[in-house]
Amino acid sequence: MRIPKTLGLLGLAFIACIASAAQPSDDDVVANAFPPGLTLGKGVHGKWWTFATADLNHSGQPLLVALYTNGSRAALEVVSRSGSVLAGSQVNGMKGTTGEIELADLDHDGTPEILAHLYAGHGVNRPDTWVFAWRNGALTLVSPMQVVRGNAITLLGQTAAVDLAGDGTRQLLAFPGAVFDADGNDISGDTIVYSYSNGALQKASGTYVYADDFRRSTAKPEVSSGAFTSAVGVSTLHVVQNDTPVTSGRITLNGTEVVAADAFKAKAHAFTVPITLAAHNTLSVQLEGQPGASVLVMIETPRASQ
Numbered sequence: 357m358r359i360p361k362t363l364g365l366l367g368l369a370f371i372a373c374i375a376s377a378a379q380p381s382d383d384d385v386v387a388n389a390f391p392p393g394l395t396l397g398k399g400v401h402g403k404w405w406t407f408a409t410a411d412l413n414h415s416g417q418p419l420l421v422a423l424y425t426n427g428s429r430a431a432l433e434v435v436s437r438s439g440s441v442l443a444g445s446q447v448n449g450m451k452g453t454t455g456e457i458e459l460a461d462l463d464h465d466g467t468p469e470i471l472a473h474l475y476a477g478h479g480v481n482r483p484d485t486w487v488f489a490w491r492n493g494a495l496t497l498v499s500p501m502q503v504v505r506g507n508a509i510t511l512l513g514q515t516a517a518v519d520l521a522g523d524g525t526r527q528l529l530a531f532p533g534a535v536f537d538a539d540g541n542d543i544s545g546d547t548i549v550y551s552y553s554n555g556a557l558q559k560a561s562g563t564y565v566y567a568d569d570f571r572r573s574t575a576k577p578e579v580s581s582g583a584f585t586s587a588v589g590v591s592t593l594h595v596v597q598n599d600t601p602v603t604s605g606r607i608t609l610n611g612t613e614v615v616a617a618d619a620f621k622a623k624a625h626a627f628t629v630p631i632t633l634a635a636h637n638t639l640s641v642q643l644e645g646q647p648g649a650s651v652l653v654m655i656e657t658p659r660a661s662q
Contacts, residue, residue, distance in 0.1 A: 382407065382437065386422045389435045393446060394426040402427060407435075408457040410468055412490045423455050423472050430455065432472055432488060432495060445495040449507035450486055452476040460517035462487075462552035464525040469498070469552065471515065478513070485512035487528070487557060498556045512550075516569070518652055520549070520596055522625030527551050527560065529567055529654075546657050563657045565591070565633070571650035572602065572643040581640045586633040589658030595619070596626045596652040603645035607653065610637055617644070633658045 380388070386407045394403075407422040412434065419442065420435040431446040452474025459468035467490055473483035487499035500511040517526040532545040546563035565586045593614060595607070601623060607615035614631055633655070643649060 380439075382409070382420055385435060385437060385439050386420055388439060389422065389433060389441050391424055391431045391433065391444060391446065394424060394429055394431055404454060406455060406457055408459055410459050412467060413493075414466065421457055421459070421470055423457050423474075425452055425455060425474065427453050430472070430474055432470065432486075434490065434495065443490075443493060443495045445488060445497065447486065447497060447508050449501075449504075449509055450474065450484075452484065455483065458517070460526055460528075462517065462526050462528060462557075464523070470495070471517070473515075482513055484510050485515050485530075486510050487512065489552075489555070496555075498552065500550070500557055500559075516652075518596060520594075520626060522597075525551075528557060529564075531567065547654070564594075564654045565657045566637075566639065566655040567652065568639075569598070569650055569652050570641040570643060572605075572645065572647055574647040577642055577644045579640050579642045581638055583636070583638050585636055586655075587658050588635055589633060591631050591633050591658040592656045593629050593631045594626065594652075594654040594656070595628070596654070597624075598650040598652065600646060600649040601625075602643050602649040602651050605641065605643040605645070605651070607642075608640045610634060620645075631655070 386405055390403055390405065403426060405422055405424045407420050409418040410421055411418050420437065422433045422435055424431045424433065428451055430450045430452055431444060433444040434442045436442055455472060455474040458471040458473060460471060461467065462469045470488040470490065472486045472488065475483050486497065488495045489498045501508045502511065512530050514531040516529045518529055519525065520527050528550040530548045530550060532547065546565055547567040548563055549560040550557040551560050566584045568582050570580050595615060602620050604617045605620050606613060606617060609631055614629055619627060639653065641653060643651065
């Protein structure tokens, strides 16, 4: 018997729907892999997860990097798209109600490290950050931490992965918790730079009393400012170009221009200028040129005045 053409098309469409329904979405795969160890109990909010995709094995087959929490404890897993849990890590003390996954290649080897940002009630944009490396099919915790009463406490909060030297290797800026005085001055402490080497994040030399990212908007150039307190003394201001470089701009410190437009025209990935800091400082940045361009401005913790 000959099947009418219209019925044949409908049949094919029906078969396609069945095939589509048989293939779970990435979110379904991640949900089904929720760690059984994160059982729900008294005071626990419930199941929550997020994930990112990455070709960790350089096989052309992206894997699912999933962050889970039940509100009191959290875990990280690497899951195949077929649903197999390839590796997992549950660190005592790793917790939060929600979180984010960030992938950043910190040692320029082609495999990203995994930054798990977990929000545990410290405030807006103040996560606890845990850094894991994917090595030989396993997750390894590589971020600095302390162990208190059997629980791990991460030393990382808000972070930014930045190529400071322009060689493709990213360092991790670890910002202190945001604390301001009554006048709005940032008194939260120094920013620390970590480099990933010898299988762990290591403190780099020097600290920074100020660090912030400035972006050229699509509107006409505007001046952005930041206020901070510091010990009085001689210091160094670092300007680091981001992915879209700035071709023109000006930076002033306490009303004095310290970086002129010509400094950006050299198109260097990074450059430094000597400065002197007061007890209370105001940094102003005006970026010109292509919209979307941005720079990182960092100021070293000052050396004491002679």
